[in-house]
Amino acid sequence: MSLLRLAGRPLLASMFVAGGLKSLSAPEEVAPVAEPVVQPITERVDGLPDRTEQAVRLSGAVQVAAGLLLGTGRLPRLAALAIAGTLVPTTLAGHRFWEAEDPEERAQQRIHFLKNLSMLGGLLIAADDTAGAPSLAWRGRHAAHDLRRDAHLVRRSVRATARPAAAAGQVRAKLAH
Secondary structure (H helix, E strand, O other), X not given: OOHHHHHHHHHHHHHHXXXXXXXXXXXXXXXXXXXXXXXXXXXXXXXOOOOHHHHHHHHHHHHHHHHHHHHHOOOHHHHHHHHHHHHHHHHHHHOOHHHOOOHHHHHHHHHHHHHHHHHHHHHHHHHHOOOOOOOHHHHHHHXXXXXXXXXXHHHHHHHHHXXXXXXXXXXXXXXXX
C-alpha cells in the first residue's frame, strides 16, 4: 500500500468516526435539524426507522463502522460509498445555508456545506481507488484483447499447417492408387 493511501484513508475517515460517535451518543442534539430531510426519506424508503432520532443514530452507526473500515483499509471502496451515502443527507440537513438569514451564519453554513462537498469528492475518489490494481473494466478489456490475439494466432497456425497437411494428403492419395 502506498504511503499516501496509508495516511490518507485514516485522515479522511477520522471526521466520520468522530461525527458518527456523536450522532450515536446524542442523536437528540441533531434530530431537530435533521427532521426536514430525514422524514421525506423515511416516508419513501422502506426499512428505515420512522423516528428521526433512530435514523440519526443509524446514520451515525454507518459512519462509525464504515469510517473504521476505511481508516484501516478493510473494504475501503465499499466503506467510502457507505459514508458518502450518509454524507449527502447529513449535509442537506445540517448546512442549509440558503435558509440562513444572518449573513455571517449564511457564510459559515456555506463553508461547512462546501467542506462536506469536498469530503464527498474525496470519498468518491476513495470509492474508485483500486489501490494500484487494474479495475475490472480494464481487466475485461485486456482479457478480450488477449483472446482476440490468441484466436488470430490459432487461425494463422491452422492455415499454415493446413496447406502442407492437405498437400501431404493429396500425395498419399496418389501413391495409394
